[in-house]
């Protein structure tokens with residue numbers, strides 16, 4: 001294969017969050033902080049309009065293993081407003097000064113799920129950031145990494161105007177979470193479950209480190225089927241977020257009843273072998289995040305060693321005949337395909353993909369799927 005030629009045509013990120021990636025580029029990255037003291041220093045050295053805002057925070061990387069709460073942040077930052085966003089985007093921590101300015105309040109300073117997005121929206125307004133400047137800069141970053149096209153997986157009515165008329169040499173297409181935008185979208189994004197970090201990914205067997213917890217499915221089968229049918233009637237495919245095997249089972253039950261040829265499955269961090277075979281047989285493409293292989297060090301605590309054999313098993317998926325696409329899920333993780341390739345190349349067995357193979361997914365596989373199919377809307 002002429003890898004260089006393929007790569008020179010540029011990469012396509014089949015799953016990312018362009019606005020959030022661009023926004024987070026403006027904030028302090030906390031991913032290298034080894035303890036709370038370093039975290040405070042990093043935040044203080046990188047104020048933006050008087051605010052300390054940190055992203056890519058993960059308590060698993062701190063020796064203390066805790067999310068700093070309001071009392072701690074008040075002591076460390078006083079009247080400087082501070083906001084810390086966890087790497088998964090599902091948790092935010094703030095101090096009193098930040099909560100007062102933002103008009104949000106939680107006793108311990110912690111906010112979860114939908115509140116995170118509302119809080120970030122307010123934060124952007126308070127920081128006087130110009131969304132289109134933020135976005136232009138983010139797109140230029142992606143271009144520098146070699147991207148020619150990115151597929152945003154969470155477009156809504158609030159973000160869409162930021163993108164209109166922007167041209168930084170990177171084509172932006174999107175899946176939407178808003179049925180009202182479906183006509184302009186490649187398809188509809190639906191979340192079947194949560195994530196392994198928060199133990200909300202839906203599993204058929206309980207969490208190894210949380211007996212009795214099987215995670216959560218967001219939809220009933222009937223509710224999901226009627227949603228999927230609605231999207232399919234509009235002639236659009238779905239892209240379904242499924243991280244645990246119970247979510248994959250639900251997806252399989254539903255697409256056996258309603259199907260668009262371009263329906264996609266996202267993430268599939270843990271699936272059983274029988275499911276991988278079913279996905280191959282049904283010709284369902286799976287959009288993997290090779291860079292997530294870095295999670296294996298802690299995911300083994302959630303799943304136990306047995307299930308880990310077919311978790312993050314990108315090589316096994318390929319061997320079973322599944323059509324693979326690749327995404328970064330930035331800003332959840334880094335967008336650079338070379339980082340993704342470096343994360344999986346040293347792994348063994350079903351967890352392994354060659355370095356070049358990963359780059360080829362970002363360059364050739366994603367492009368073929370999107371040039372050949374979805375862009376003919």
Ligand SMILES: [Zn+2]
Nearest residue numbers: 015017153329
């Ligand atoms: Zn995503």
